Amino acid sequence: MHRARDVGYPCRVLSLFRRKSADLADPATEPVTPAEEDARPRGYTPGKGRQTPKRPATGRRPAGATKPLTKEEAKALRRERRAEAAAEFRREGGPRDRGPERVLARNVVDSRRTVGTWFFGGALVVLIGSNQMMPEAIRLASNLLWGALAVGVVIDSVLISRKIKKLVMARFPQTTQRMGSLYLYAIMRAITFRKLRTPEPRVAIGDQV
Template sequence: MKLRLPGRRPAETKPDPAADLTAQLTAAGKGRPTPKRSEAQGRRPGPPPPPPTTRKEAYKRMREQQAAGRGSAREAAARGDDSALPARDRGPEKRLVRDVVDARRNAGSLFLVVAALVLVGYFIPNTAVQSYTVFLWFAFFLVIIGDSIVLGRKIKKVVAERYPNARTRGLVWYGISRATMIRRWRFPKPQVELGATV
């Protein structure tokens, strides 16, 4: 205990900032215990694999890594992830065109089926069958042209409504070429159901 001389003021006690901070933390509380270092850092990966001993093994590892990367990128592109798509399929306008095409039934999607029938008809040694094959091919070609005109007008209309500054010329051809593919073979995969309103 310190003695105080008469006539002297008691020494003012300065607040200790460290004690003040400790009191604040104690009062506020973190709400959870401090995690262990192993929990905070997470599970560490195991030791790295030993380096390849031969060129053949190094080439095999490189191919496995490339295949894993390609698989994940292809899955992302098939889902329509814009960052994983090739340049010709990127952009909101192209996605809109894909949705317009995928939401309707297109005559062009039967192109490969009719082409196979026509090819088979050419090999049948019967002039009547061959003439019918030519007629079928010509009629189907006219149907595809008519359907493509209707599809092109619809694409222009929908794109002009949502993206007034977009160039529709390349988008129309993009949609028509997609419409000639069988639905399940289209890439990126269709994101809308048949008959959906786009």
């Protein structure tokens, strides 16, 4: 009888040891999800006997050396980037063109014909016609043309400024934009040829603003 009991005893002890070793398995060997890995502090070192988890390769640059550009390719790339920057500036303008008040001022100018667009062309005619070698009648006509252009630009600038002030006060009563700066911005645009204006016009002549 005693021998039968003794035979079963080592089996029970062995099973207990197996269950204990399974319960005390090293957590360092368990797999870790990417979320758990990202939650760990910087400088974390995995426990001994544990493999360092690999980060996903998504978003990484493909392996391989980048071929250096030749001098001609680099020049072509710079030229292309300059063209893209110029086109973007032509469409959107620069920092001085930002703000709803500036957009409104541009639309007021672009929706009408301005005397200022003829200012520089007229100035060239006046410069040639006022030469001392020209007949007196041509010189007199050149001076009259210069005076007419100057008066026309002044009157046109006053009308543009008054319309801008009226629209800005109606649509942006809480504006912090300085009106003098806005008037000067509009007048400088008004004396620029329409095709050379930046940003490019977004309204046609005669459109309601």
